[in-house]
Amino acid sequence: MKQHKKSITFKLFIITSLFFIFFTSLTMLLQTVFIENFYLSKKTKDFEANFQQFSSAYSQLGENSTDSSALLSEFQDKNNASTAIINLSGSTLRIFEDKRQLLLKIAKRPASGSGPMSEITDDIITYNMDSKMKMLINGMRQWTSDPLAVAMVLDEGKHLIYHSGVKIDGQNSLVGIAPIVSGGKVTGVLTAAVSLQPIGEAAAVIRQFYVYFYLIALVLIFALSFIYSKIIAKPLVTLNKTAIKLAEMDFSAKCPLNSQDELGSLSTTLNFLSDKLDSSISELKAANEKLKEDIEREKKLDLMKNEFIAGVSHELKTPISLISSYAEGIKDNITHGAKREYYAHIIMDESKKMASLVEDMLDLSQLESGSFKLKVEDFSLTGLLNSISERYAGDLRRKGKNLDLSIPAHDLEVRADMFRIEQVLTNLIDNGIKYSPEGGIIKISAHDQGDTVAIEVENPGEPIPEAELPHIWSKFYRIEKSRNKELGGTGLGLSIVREILDRHGSAYGAENTVSGVKFFFTLAKVIIPIRV
Ligand SMILES: Nc1ncnc2c1ncn2[C@@H]1O[C@H](COP(=O)(O)OP(=O)(O)OP(=O)(O)O)[C@@H](O)[C@H]1O
Ligand SMILES: [Mg+2]
Known part of the structure; x- marks a missing residue:
């Protein structure tokens, strides 16, 4: 009131x-x-x-x-x-x-x-x-x-x-x-x-007339004053409503006054102000958002680096200590003959592991860096799969395992970075070989899905616990480290796979099958250009 x-x-x-x-x-x-x-x-x-x-x-x-x-x-x-x-x-x-x-x-x-x-x-x-x-x-x-x-x-x-x-x-x-x-x-x-x-x-007549005139005039004055005040104040009320909305940061509301007077001009100014504020605040918000993202990325990168360094030093610790103690053994001449050869073998083996670890790390850090670009080209996936399976044939035979390649009769042409896809396949096949029992058959298959090609690598063996499935793609992540210890590996393989497939925009995943584990991913068929 x-x-x-x-x-x-x-x-x-x-x-x-x-x-x-x-x-x-x-x-x-x-x-x-x-x-x-x-x-x-x-x-x-x-x-x-x-x-x-x-x-x-x-x-x-x-x-x-x-x-x-x-x-x-x-x-x-x-x-x-x-x-x-x-x-x-x-x-x-x-x-x-x-x-x-x-x-x-x-x-x-x-x-x-x-x-x-x-x-x-x-x-x-x-x-x-x-x-x-x-x-x-x-x-x-x-x-x-x-x-x-x-x-x-x-x-x-x-x-x-x-x-x-x-x-x-x-x-x-x-x-x-x-x-x-x-x-x-x-x-x-x-x-x-x-x-x-x-x-x-x-x-006397006028005096009498004035009594009536005065009463009518009073009623008219009140009525007209009320209407007049409303008319004058209405645009102000409208302006105020718009201003209140502006104050509440609602820039969608526009003042509808179009009159040619001062109030109309104020309304135009208010609308202009609203637009200006809207665009300025949007720009600020966008800038702020970008800043937040940048900070977030920086933080993540920092964390990644720290994790990486921690992981690397941890992974390098074992081979380095092995190498140094075996080298000391050789130096102290506590070994001769076959044992000495065995010592040298271990040193070489551990050095090789270190070399491959460093190679993987370099690969991964390159993939993770923002500046990395895929070299996308059209190539025959059929050809690539055939050559890879030929390459693995000897190694598998030695390990008493088999590889079963099943691909469509027609040539499958995909658009991707061939070198990196080969890296994906090798990593998956390596894992398949590594984590399958004696006599296991590693099944590689490719399916034409129209726009895409789905590639699967399946091996028999122990299933990966469901809770672990989402984590196997993380760096240095390995299940039951003790179980895997004798199998070697640093847990970088699948992180490299993930990075490469992410860059390709591929769908990918891992699941347990009746008798083992299956990894799959998709690639764009040549008819569809992919975004890189
Ligand atoms: N085919 C598979 N069958 C069962 N477990 C698997 C398979 N592939 C991966 N894993 C599990 O996922 C973990 C991560 O795999 P990843 O390839 O990243 O590392 P790695 O094989 O241990 O080491 P690296 O590949 O770096 O030599 C493995 O340690 C293993 O426990
Ligand atoms: Mg691996």
Whole structure:
């Protein structure tokens, strides 16, 4: 609720409402208080101007011309006035009422030429007068009874306009007195009176009307202020929503304001900012990700090196100690004849092992280095398998084992690094020979699978425990080291195989069969180019 009170919609609503209520109230107050005075002064001014114009025109025309009676009628109609002419020489009072003329006698001014005119006596007012006429007679009476006012008109030839303080039938009136000058002499007096009634009535009606007007205005002000505030505040609310989403790192949201004003421009800027932030943060994220990967790779490499060094030194320890002790034996001449030959044989054997270990290590470190590239070419797998099995035939026969090669009759052409695939096959066949019992048959087969060729190397013998299967591909990993001890080997063969096959994008694996262990891998057939 507090939030609501602080909202711009609410503020705008309150400010606009207050402003218009104040404005309306002020207008009403000014009109109520001043309209009567304003109207009165305007009416007086208008009447004065009209009366002056009329009286001087009348003086010029002369009393008896037909034009002058037309002028009189026109003045009466225009100002809704009653008029009367006092003929000073004849002592008559001509009253004009509805185009009729009433000629009344009036007492003459004393010959002395000063002092008040004799009062208009009640008996001269003999006919039934309406309010307007009463106002006129009353006005004349007021004038005639004031010597100063009489002198002003008759002696000084001035106009006189005054508000009669006496209410006739509840109405105030405005009275005008002007001299009629003929031949430089004041020959008569023009009098006119108008009622001020309409003002008071209108003011009262207006006051009543304002009560309703005020109520309707209030409702309208509240309704319009509310709508107006909403319209003004709506784009701000939309902008704020987008800004909040930006703050929450959601750059998908875009501000939909398209107006040509400042808010529209702010919306465009906000969207631009969102895009900029989005791309910058994405770039930063990507850079950060790369950095993480680099660090991770560095760490792995470091770990690998450490493991490698530990493994190598461990593997080298045995042959080195064997070589040194047997060499010492020879040196000390504790052996002769066949035994000496046996010692020398062991030294040579261990040296050979060390040499092959170093060779494997170099191979592996080369394969593991990021810069290593395969030399991919198309070659006949059938040819390669045939030549390998021929090469192994003699060795196997000596060891009392057999090799069974089963390949499709048609030539299988693959796309790979031939030298490295030969290395894979030799490693797998070496293992097959090494880990199979006397008389075992090592089965090598190749299957055309359409896009790929699957190659399998299977040997009889003890199965590899299922839990060990995933680990045999790791460097220096050997199962039951004691069991394998007499078989030799350092546990690098399958790591080399793994590296080579990974580089080829091949699928590969090892599984236990009914009677032994089977290794398999795939190679791309020539029709499919492989990614290197
Ligand atoms: N054909 C197989 N039959 C049974 N066990 C196997 C076979 N091939 C590999 N292994 C097991 O997996 C381990 C890892 O094999 P790998 O070829 O990497 O090392 P290695 O043969 O011991 O030594 P190297 O190949 O480096 O001379 C072997 O020590 C062995 O225990
Ligand atoms: Mg091996």
